Amino acid sequence: MKNRTKVLWTEKAEFPIGWGIKKHSHDYYHLFYIVEGNGSFIIHEQVFDAKPDLCYIIPPGVPHELEKVKDNTLISYEIKFLIHDEDIVKHLNLETPQFVGDEFFRSIIPSIVANGRSKDSYYIRNTDAFLCSLLVHIANKNDVEEAPNSELIDTAGFHKITIKAIDFIEQQYMKRIYLDDVADHVGYNRNYLCSLFKKDTDITIIDYLNYVRIRKACEYIVYSDIDMNRICYRVGFTNPNHFNRTFKKFVGLPPTVFSKLHPFDINDDNDSVDSTLNKQLLTIPEALKTLNQTNE
Template identity: 30%
Template sequence: MKIQNINEEYHYKFQEGNFQIVTIKIDLGVKEIEKNKISILKSKATDIFNNHLFSECFDLEIYFQDSVGYCILNYKESCKKIIRKKLKLALDELLIQKNIFMDLELTLGIGSIVEDLSKLYQSFRLSYYAMEERILLGRGKLIENVEIRDNHQYITGIFSELNKSMEKAIEILDKDLLITSIDEFKKMLLGNQNISGEEIIDSVNEIFKIYVILIRNNMMEIENKAEFSNEFNIHINNCGSVEEIFEYLKNKFLKSLDKIIEDKRQADTKPIRVAKEYIKQNYMKQISLEEVSSFVGFNSSYFSHLFKKESGKNFLEYLSETRMNKAKEFLKESNLSISVICERVGYCDIKHFTKSFKKIAGIKPNEYRKLYS
C-alpha cells in the first residue's frame, strides 16, 4: 500500500524517509497497580515522546496495548542522529517518573530503521525483541542494535528432561520435585550464553502450558482455569527480570498445587466423614465394617486402611468410642437402667458392655453414674 493511500485511510502524515518502531515497556511487576496510575503514566509517556520527538518527525504515532506502547517514527535521514539523542532524552525524562510511580519500571526497545513502509514489520520485530532483552540486560535502558538468536535445538533438548520430571511431580503431587525441576531447567537455560530474553519468556510460557496439560491428564482440575491463565499471561509480561519471571512461575504453581492437594484431601476424607455420620446415626444397631464400607462405596479392606489413616483409630475402636460417649450421656442425664443403656448403644451383652465401658472410661458404668449424679 502506498504512503498516500495509508495517509488517506488512517489520517497519518507519513512522507518518504525513515520509518522506525520504538517499543515502550512499562513493567508493573506482579503487584496490583491502580488502573488510574497506569493510565496517567501512559498519558505522560505519550506527552514526553511528543514533546521531544514530534518536531523532528514528519509524523509520530503512539499506541498502547496493556503495558506496552508502540511508537512509529517517520523522519528524514538527516535527522537520524538527533532522533537517537531525543529518544535518550525521552527515556531519561520517563525514568524521572519512577519517583512518582514507585512500583513501575520503564525500558525502550529500539527497532531497525527502514525506508520502505512495507518493511515496517522488521522494525517492529526488532523493537519488541530488544524490549524482551531487558530481562537479561536490565530495565531502565534504551536497548538497540540487537541480533535475533536461534537456540531452538538447545531448548528442545532441555525441555525433554523437564517434561519427564514435571510429569512425575504432578502425578505424585510433589511440590519440591516440581520446583527442583524448574530450577534445573532455568540453570540449563541460562547456561547457554547465547540465550535471548524472548526465548526465556517463550520457554516460561511453554512450561505453563505443560503444567496445565499435565494437571488435566492426571484427572485434576485448576480452579477458575480461564482466570488462572489470564492472570498468568498478564503478570508474566510485567516481570522485568529472569529471577522475577521464574519466582512468579514457581509461586503460581505452588499456590495451584496447594489448592489441588487440599481438594484431593477433602475428596479422600469425604467417605470417612460420611462413614462417621453413618455411625453416629446407627451406633445403636449391629453395624459392621462391611456394612459401612459398602455404604460409602469402598471394599472393606481399603476402607479399613483409609479409616485408620484418617481417624487415627480403626473402625471398631471408633464405633466403640462413639457408643461409650453416648452411654456416658445416658448415665449422666437419664435414669435409664444400665441394661437399657447397654441395649440403646448397640450392645447385646451387658457383661461385654461393662468391660468395654471400663476400658474406655476407667470405671464401671454404675460407678460413673454415681460420680456424676
C-alpha cells in the first residue's frame, strides 16, 4: 500500500547571525518549526515572525525566503515532504501557513526529523504515520469549529440541524439530557427541531438517545469488565429497571443474557458482536435492526 506521505529531507538547521534563505519555490511541501531565536519569513510576499513554537508549512510552488538573521542564532526543524492523500490535502488549509505549536508539535516533530531520512522500511512507515498525524492535527487546529458528524450512522442528506443534534446526543448521551438541552444546543425551537429530526430520521430524538445509550451499553458489555449496574449509569440511565426494559426493547433480550451470549473472543472473526456492531450502518432503521441482530 502506498504511503500517504513521503518525507524527502529532514534537518535540525541552525542559522547564525547574517544567515538566511534566498527567495525560492519548489515542487514539494516545506515545514519549518522554530525552536530558538527570532527572524522573519516572507511567504508569498507576506511577512511572518519566526519565533519559538511557531510552525510554517509552505505549499508547493509558493515563493518563500528567510531574511538574514539579525539578533541571535535561529534554530529550526525542517521537513520537506510530499502528500499522496487527497483527503489530507483537502483538509489542510494552507492559505495562512502559520500555526502555533503545542505539546503534540513538540513531541512528534523531533521524531520525524530524527527518523525521516532512514532507509529502513520500519522507520519509513513510522515516520509516515507520524507525519500524517501531525498534518491531521494541524488541519483540526485550523478549523474554527469541527463539523458535527456521527460515529454510528450515515447522516448524508440530513439537515445540518439534525446532524448537529445527533452529534450532541452522541457526545452527551451519558448525562441527563432533555429535549430542551438539545434544542438549546442547536439554537432552534424544540417543536421545530423534533419535527425536522423525525422527518430526517423517521424516529424521535428520545428514541435516538436511547438507541445511542443501548449501543454504547453493548460495547461496554463486550469490551469491559464493568458490572451491569455501572454500565446502566455510565450510559445515562438513572434506573436499572428502565435500562433493562429499554435494552430488551432494542436488542430483543435482557442485558444479562446478551452478556452470556457475547463474551469477548479475540479469535472470533466471523460471528462476533464486534463485526455486527461495527459494520457500516447506512440508515437509522438499519442501525436499529443491527442491534437486534446481535441476539441471533
